[in-house]
């Protein structure tokens with residue numbers, strides 16, 4: 001029984017609650033709901049979190065922008081080819097800071113999803129993001145990115161216009177900005193498509209978001225030649241916020257209400273807001289040089305390997 | 319007293335280095351191309367068998383159709399740099415298994431034996447027609463040249479080595495992308511290597527990347543696409559997503575010649591497609607043109 005089935009059951013209970021009108025049975029059902037939440041909706045498996053991260057009702061980047069930032073003004077286009085609807089960006093205010101916000105936008109309906117290409121950006125999307133980040137650097141504005149994408153779009157046009165170059169160039173440039181970059185993974189953090197706007201000084205994850213090299217389905221089909229093993233793949237890939245915090249890939253987990261962000265969005269918005277304000281205050285104290293070198297050092301040191309030194313060499317080589 | 323201590327340290331360093339060398343069971347042979355074991359190798363271009371001896375003499379280019387065979391790191395070094403000039407750096411890295419994937423360690427040790435390499439990337443000091451450079455090669459015979467933690471670290475080390483020695487950097491790319499078995503760590507290598515190239519750029523040093531068959535995925539979307547000058551070998555497959563994934567996604571057949579080196583040159587993503595026979599001369603010309611103006 002995965003989290004979506006549990007959610008259905010919970011919703012049925014809640015529906016029952018709204019139908020009732022006598023005090024006693026309302027109290028009964030309330031206790032039942034709380035009990036169910038505590039018993040069944042906590043301790044999620046990795047696959048549950050994958051399902052929640054992809055949940056249809058999950059707050060999108062636009063929702064987060066509208067509720068976390070004030071006076072947001074959207075800025076369109078990469079000044080070169082077009083405007084990619086999969087990435088939205090602009091300027092907004094948060095807690096006394098003016099920041100550049102860039103987010104990967106999923107739709108809620110099929111129609112919206114077709115328009116924003118299921119949040120799978122083309123090169124012009126990444127170039128738009130880079131243009132806005134350079135602008136932020138010029139005016140010394142911190143950058144906040146909201147990550148929610150299955151990955152960069154694999155298509156003919158995307159390849160012809162240089163998907164690889166666009167992603168690489170973003171990483172290349174992001175490594176040297178003197179303004180802080182704060183990345184928040186709000187849903188799916190899918191491979192290069194997520195990293196291309198996610199090379200932050202600090203990277204946050206909503207509790208039930210995921211961040212991985214590729215989808216669990218893809219992982220299962222590449223490594224195990226069977227995409228139906230996606231659930232097992234999700235478990236072994238270490239893609240949940242808790243795993244990634246433990247591996248030191250991300251800096252903090254932003255808690256979600258029981259059952260996922262979509263059940264009580266305002267709570268999530270408040271949590272994101274306070275996390276961002278705290279981080280922005282921290283970087284207020286740092287010089288551009290410190291911010292730049294701090295970010296460089298963070299990524300320079302990521303790696304899981306071993307190298308011989310003089311001492312442990314003795315044991316191995318006779 | 320001080321001198322003695324220094325001497326001691328020097329001796330220790332020497333011992334350490336010699337031990338590192340003995341760690342490798344067999345040293346990388348300098349010029350014994352060893353790709354095909356049989357007498358004939360089938361060409362993927364014209365589907366005819368090619369005599370191996372001829373193939374090697376022809377720098378792994380099919381004599382009849384000009385198809386460029388995939389080349390091992392050892393052979394790439396042999397056909398590109400001056401004989402005896404290559405000095406390998408960055409030895410002694412051990413690949414670990416961060417996600418505790420089944421069979422990963424076993425697979426790595428198999429590839430180690432098969433290719434006689436520690437990992438999919440080799441770098442060192444080299445001279446190309448007497449032009450000095452830091453020379454790095456990804457070997458597509460080692461797990462498709464995929465980038466895990468060790469490859470990422472070694473790429474960054476080679477960039478740092480180039481910065482310390484103030485030498486230009488020449489990288490030959492052949493990679494299927496990120497090393498899936500290392501999960502998120504291999505994704506992060508994209509950021510790590512791209513950041514290192516940025517540093518190199520800030521120091522005004524030249525970086526030439528040569529894209530060979532295949533250059534895809536996370537490697538193509540990081541340091542491979544960041545060369546000051548990007549060369550490519552004819553007909554090499556270059557792209558972000560693999561053709562099969564694209565076909566599955568868009569449910570259309572792909573145009574003729576899509577994602578080849580020539581296609582990318584046509585789209586403005588590659589500076590020049592260079593035949594393998596001209597590669598050495600082209601590189602040495604480019605290096606010499608940057609020797610004076612650059613700070614190398």
Ligand SMILES: [Zn+2]
Nearest residue numbers: 361364380383
């Ligand atoms: Zn042939």
